[in-house]
Amino acid sequence: MTVTAQIDSTRPVATLINVFSVSPDRQSELIALLARATEETMRHQPGFICANFHASQDGERVINYAQWESEGHYRAMLTNPEARVHMDQAAKIAHDVQPRLFRVQSTHQRRTHRDAGRP
Known part of the structure; x- marks a missing residue:
């Protein structure tokens, strides 16, 4: 199964930019x-x-732009010798090089015709 980035303020992921x-x-x-x-290497890390x-x-x-299940998972990857190489x-x-972890606070999309009439 392929997992792609989902930018969603309700998902508790650690976002690396x-x-x-x-x-x-x-x-x-x-x-x-x-x-x-x-x-x-990276995709095989927990x-x-x-x-x-x-x-x-x-x-x-x-x-x-990367996503990790948690900050702990990201930090563990940083200690992996293979990843360090x-x-x-x-x-x-x-x-x-300027790595930073972020949390999604807000997302916005263009409204479609199907969204017409919805708040």
């Missing part, structure tokens, strides 16, 4: 490394839900 600053000529390399690390990678159009940033490799490509 990690901003990597990178040289435009290395952006693709960083995304490839992060995708490989996720397939080989509590992992999903990871998504976003490339800025100017080539200078990569955003990792991948994180250290990413830190060598990027010139700044």
Whole structure:
């Protein structure tokens, strides 16, 4: 079963948003490394839900939007030696890495025709 990111303020997940600053000529390399690390290691860690990678159009940033079942699961992954190897490799490509955990506070969607008349 494939699980995708669900942004929902009622779900008690730990959301990691990690901003990597990178040289435009290395952006693709960083995304490839992060995708490989996720397939080989991160997705097998207890509590992992999903990871998504976003490339800025100017080539200078990569955003990792990931979800973990809990902050504890995320913190446990940080102590895993195999995961650390991948994180250290990413830190060598990027010139700044800023991981932060977040909680979804509010979500908003465009209303559809089916929503007409509903509050």
